[in-house]
Amino acid sequence: MNLLKLSFRMLRRDWRAGELRVLVFALVVAVGGMTTVGFFADRVQMALSRQGNQLLGADLIIVSDRPLLPHYVDEAKRLGLAISSALKFPSMAAKGEASLLTEIKAVTAGYPLRGELRISDDVGGTAPIPAERIANAIPPPGSVWVDEKLITRLDLKRGDLIEVGVAQLRVDARITQEPDHSIGFINLGPRVLINAADLPATGLVQQGSRIAYRLLVAGDAAVVEEFRDWAQARLTLGERIEGIRDARPEIKAALERAEKFLSLAALASVVLAAAAIALAVRRFSQRHLDGCAVMRCLGASQAGILRLYLYHFIMLGAIASTAGCLLGLVAQEALVYWLSALVEAELPWPSLLPAAHGLLTGMVLLLGFALPPLLNLRRVPALRVLRRDIGMPTTYSLTGYALGLAALSGLFLWKAGDARLGISVMGGFVAAIAIFGLLGFLLVKAMSGVRGQTGGAWRYGLASIQRRATASVVQAVALGLGLMALLALTLIRDDLMQNWRTSLPPDAPNRFLVNIQEDQLQPLEEFFSQHDIVHPPVFPMVRGRLTAINDKMIAADSYADTRAKRLVEREFNLSWASEMSSDNQIVKGQWWESGDTGKAVLSMEEGIAKTVGIRVGDTLTYDVAGSPFSATVTSLRKVDWDTFRVNFFVVTPPGVLEKYPASYITSFYLPPQQVEVMNQLIRAFPNFLVIDVAAIINQVQKVMEQVSKAIEFVFLFTLLAGFAVLYAAIASTQDERIHEAAIFRTLGAKRRQLVRAWAAEFAIIGGLAGTFAAAGASALGYVIGEYALNLSYTFNPWIWLTGLLTGVLGVTIAGLMGTRSVLSKPPLTILRKIA
């Protein structure tokens, strides 16, 4: 207990004497930066998932093919969640002679709970830019809101009456944006939105009607999760939960990528923090060598000294990490305030989890990097009080940081939340440390050759670097690592953005045509040619339900996973092709060759294969139009859903599925000025189902823009952590520099001469760090891009120039600023201080 008290007293004394400033600064900035990232990422992720939820129209939907039991509504109400319900079913809508199969949706007040329903009063008008507005309510009873497709096909005007079932409803508005587009491409007919109060009058809800009952739920994320867990346990066959996680694969891919990238940004700050802490602890331990020797002289045991400093550091870590968390909380609030002008969505309040993570990270980092030097402090020989030249521990050898690196590795894996990403980033850093360290020593050694040939300032600069060889290399490596993280981040960010831009080019497909019959293929081709639209590839599609794997019958009950249940329950779209689509990639097995035509083999999308538990070599049996069809899985594919091109979960070679009834599907880009062509197409091919994905693409792009903004902000904090490294690195040689300055000036050196010599030294260290950083960032960018994020990495020559310039200028300017105070003191004061 006494030792604990003494530790606290020593901590207070060290703090008051300014001994801990660099260390605390590094730790506060590190934890502050990390928790800022954590809190911010937490909020952005919540906002992103809300943004994603706008596509659902809710945070969560319970879908059933039978009326939902009242206990779902009761529980949601009990938890204080907002609810609304919707019934969806296909039905004909008619105006006079003309009728059309439509997707009817009957909604109750409150719909949609998330996102916006936009409408326009301009129905069938010719205004070029029709005024649209947010619908703040649902269609009043007796009225109906319809989409452009229905207006075109039935030639509707505002006030027209249409028949829905046996009811006559008045067309009141045109739907311009509807949040909860149906998931999946089928059943996306023209949309009709009616008030649920009108439903009985239509007479459409009858035994055997194909109705999807949907309960929309929204509210606080934690409560929604609670409701999800509660409902999950009570789902019966035919009921399922849809949340953003279960939503469109392309939205899911975008969110997952965003999450990975934010983790990566957080990891960069962790590395910088580690470098800063390592440098600061090294300085701390050097400055406490004498103190420890004196304490040994005064009777302190080795274990006593170790415990003294261990408590000291635990208290320091707890206090500084708490301060860092508070800083993070304030900083993220400022950040969100700044961001609010740019982001439409309101960011939810963060959870406390990032603070707990911050505290833990701070402690692990500090102890990981402080423990080896502390263990060394314990071993300081008492004889040092008589002979100052002995007992200098070699804490700054890179092997001394093994514990810290191990702690860091743990943090990496934890923070990445993804072993592959974590290991690739960590592997990059470890390799960089080893290579930079080795290169650094070789370069410093090589520099002794040029030293004699250089003049004045450069010679002193080189001499200083060689005299402090280990320290110089450690500084260059630490700064190089920091800079490398920053460069890698910009590099990967640019690549990522580039990838997104190229994956969604301005002419990305924005229309899908479904239900094309074989005899319509030729007329369709001619139609495209007439209207100067590039004829897009057309894919055959056969519907089939998976019934057996390796002759073992399967049913939804065979799976615990809801998604697997759903996949087994529904019909798959099977297609055939001789060549694989360019946005597909084989991850296992092999794509067929031309000789395989007619062979009963198939290629499956890897995600679905994993969910349903299918491996290469398995034989699958499908029920296609009432007859069984069996084929062996010969490959698994990764599909890039971001491209918005037609893709299939299951593909066979040609000559296998042709005997079954097939329809065709295609996707193409329709320029906005050619919208009229669509109406002509619909009139020419009335059986086509046209899906307008432009709205979906817009929403996805919006999500991506917000992600990129979030990354910019996260990046700023990584930069702040980079300054902590620089500060710590300069401070770590401050004592020596003070000594040096005193001697130089006593010997008559002018202030200017000293400044030049130091500038030369800083420039060399900065140059080394910059070069290391550029090399490391390029390598890391390649590894992460190529293996973790599946981005094709292009070599960026600007990285070298940026790295070198940033290193040289940054270190020189900061170094000279940091040593300015040393120069302004009279040498005698300094010499007396040293004595």
Added chain:
Amino acid sequence: MGRPIVQATALTKQVSTGEDQLIILQDINLVVNAGEAVAVVGASGSGKSTLLGLLAGLDTPSSGKVHLDGEDIFTLDEDGRAALRGRLLGFVFQSFQLLPALTALENVMLPLELAGVNNARTPALELLERVGLGLRLKHYPKQLSGGEQQRVAIARAFVTHPQLLLADEPTGNLDSATGAQIIELMFELNHERGTTLILVTHDEAISSRCARRVRLAGGRVV
């Protein structure tokens, strides 16, 4: 004549410099009785500080023994010797060895705090008053002159009531006038508290104040 408090027997220290063995101390036999004041004198490099280091158990000999207050210190491990130092010894160094982060008062309190004494403040205050630094309690070492720093060091050395005070060139970093005052203070306290003193110096004037002189040359007592 008091009981022997320090007993060095056939003390030898040699270090290897590559292939050669450098003998720093050879076959030193020394007995210092309680209450004695002994000066160890000799030219630079004669082995004075090494001898002091061995007598305090700060270093280990190549051969030979040291008994402090009857205890064979090299049969103890490093922690055992540290504990013994805390109990028996006080130190004054040429370079003062004050902890820069601690104020004058805290530096004096430190040995008591390490020994787990509850009220370290009162004896530390008394001693600082005694060495004439009652108005400098909250000053850091860097805010004190050399002479003042050495006074703090002396206060720190005496605060635990050591039986034996070891001083290594205590005036080496001071001008002669200040040095004389420091020596005066040290001898006064030594006298008041009946402490045994072993003083390493190359200054003949200072050594002449001790009752007994041990002269070292080439690692031997001459």
